[in-house]
Amino acid sequence: MTLFEEIKKLRAIGAxxxxxxxxxxxxxxxxxxxxPARAEAFAFFVRAVRAGSTALVSGAFIxxxxxxxxxxxxxxxxxxxxxxxxGAIKAEADLIDIQxxxxxxxxxxxxxLVHAESTLRTEPLLKPAPTVTEQKKSxxxxxxxxxxxxxxxx
Amino acid sequence: xxxxTLILIAVLFASLAFPLHSFAAEIPSCDFQEDAKxxxxxxxxxxxxxxxxxxxxxxxxxxxARVVVCxxxxxxxxxxDLHALRVQNDVxxxxxxxxxxxxxxxxxxxxxxxxxxxxxxxxxGSKEMARAIREDRAKSFARAKEAVTTFILWHxxxxxxxxxxxxxxxxxxxxxxxxxxxxxxxxxxxxxISATLxxxxxxHRFLEKAFREQYAPEEGLLNVKIALGAMEEAYQEFSALSExxxxxxxxx
Numbered sequence: 137m138t139l140f141e142e143i144k145k146l147r148a149i150g151a152x153x154x155x156x157x158x159x160x161x162x163x164x165x166x167x168x169x170x171x172p173a174r175a176e177a178f179a180f181f182v183r184a185v186r187a188g189s190t191a192l193v194s195g196a197f198i199x200x201x202x203x204x205x206x207x208x209x210x211x212x213x214x215x216x217x218x219x220x221x222x223g224a225i226k227a228e229a230d231l232i233d234i235q236x237x238x239x240x241x242x243x244x245x246x247x248x249l250v251h252a253e254s255t256l257r258t259e260p261l262l263k264p265a266p267t268v269t270e271q272k273k274s275x276x277x278x279x280x281x282x283x284x285x286x287x288x289x290x
Numbered sequence: 291x292x293x294x295t296l297i298l299i300a301v302l303f304a305s306l307a308f309p310l311h312s313f314a315a316e317i318p319s320c321d322f323q324e325d326a327k328x329x330x331x332x333x334x335x336x337x338x339x340x341x342x343x344x345x346x347x348x349x350x351x352x353x354x355a356r357v358v359v360c361x362x363x364x365x366x367x368x369x370x371d372l373h374a375l376r377v378q379n380d381v382x383x384x385x386x387x388x389x390x391x392x393x394x395x396x397x398x399x400x401x402x403x404x405x406x407x408x409x410x411x412x413x414x415g416s417k418e419m420a421r422a423i424r425e426d427r428a429k430s431f432a433r434a435k436e437a438v439t440t441f442i443l444w445h446x447x448x449x450x451x452x453x454x455x456x457x458x459x460x461x462x463x464x465x466x467x468x469x470x471x472x473x474x475x476x477x478x479x480x481x482x483i484s485a486t487l488x489x490x491x492x493x494h495r496f497l498e499k500a501f502r503e504q505y506a507p508e509e510g511l512l513n514v515k516i517a518l519g520a521m522e523e524a525y526q527e528f529s530a531l532s533e534x535x536x537x538x539x540x541x542x
Binding site: 288 | 357416421439
């Protein structure tokens with residue numbers, strides 16, 4: 137028998153019908169088991185690490201951007217003189233000026249008593265220019281309470 | 291936000307908390323020009339002596355009545371301002387405020403008594419009453435009003451002094467951070483600021499002591515003025531210091 141014939145014979149070799157049936161039944165009756173808990177935890181861990189590392193890299197990138205921005209703004213903005221900003225100094229100085237004006241209003245003066253208004257009140261610092269009617273009114277000098285008392289005393 | 295800014299905001303809030311009532315709407319006009327004209331016209335417009343006297347008396351009484359209403363209105367305004375003041379949590383200052391308010395009440399009671407007597411007055415009596423009211427206003431009301439003004443402005447000053455102190459501390463840190471605290475010009479500015487703030491505090495403490503002892507010094511408003519003047523000077527110096535620092539500190 138030549139080698140060729142031997143090989144042809146081997147081709148015809150197969151499982152017995154009984155073995156095949158048995159094996160098929162076995163395979164079909166097998167239900168796949170759920171992943172064991174340990175394997176699932178591991179998978180979850182891997183997924184978490186992946187997601188975490190992505191977030192970490194993105195976060196680091198954003199922080200770098202912010203820090204870079206701050207550094208750039210500091211570089212381009214004027215020097216900060218803590219406590220010596222003109223605006224803040226002026227605002228506090230203005231408050232003092234208002235109080236100084238109030239001391240003058242608190243003194244006993246006849247003019248302050250012409251109209252019954254609070255003596256402890258400030259006049260607006262920036263007054264609009266008087267209108268023609270207002271000018272006429274101011275030309276008409278009022279008789280104050282003190283002046284009225286003087287007249288009544290005579 | 292630094293401490294000075296916070297204090298500044300607090301002061302601003304305190305100022306805004308001050309009532310801005312309009313008392314003018316509640317009382318008649320306190321300009322007596324028309325009454326004065328009418329009174330002087332009586333002498334020429336009427337021939338009959340009896341009529342003259344009756345007319346003069348009527349206008350005098352009307353004027354006096356309005357004078358008293360206006361005077362009481364002023365007392366109320368000063369009282370309202372004092373009521374509205376948020377006195378710091380200190381019994382002695384609360385007691386002093388109550389004393390000032392009582393004093394204003396007495397003045398108002400006196401005016402009310404004048405008001406009741408007007409209807410029974412003759413011409414001579416109306417002249418007497420006008421003189422009495424004038425004296426009362428010059429003595430009692432003027433003094434009470436000045437005491438109230440002094441107390442309120444002294445009270446407001448506490449916040450201003452605290453703001454100035456906070457600013458001085460902040461500026462000192464800044465100057466140290468730039469390592470220019472020993473620069474001659476900077477030292478000179480600091481000396482002036484410290485001296486002026488010290489003067490302001492001395493005046494403030496003098497008044498504080500008086501108020502704790504339940505009295506308003508006669509020249510109290512002058513103490514307030516000196517303190518505020520000193521603080522104004524301190525702020526001019528802060529401003530000058532700001533300019534000096536800018537020239538001394540190079541850009542980053």
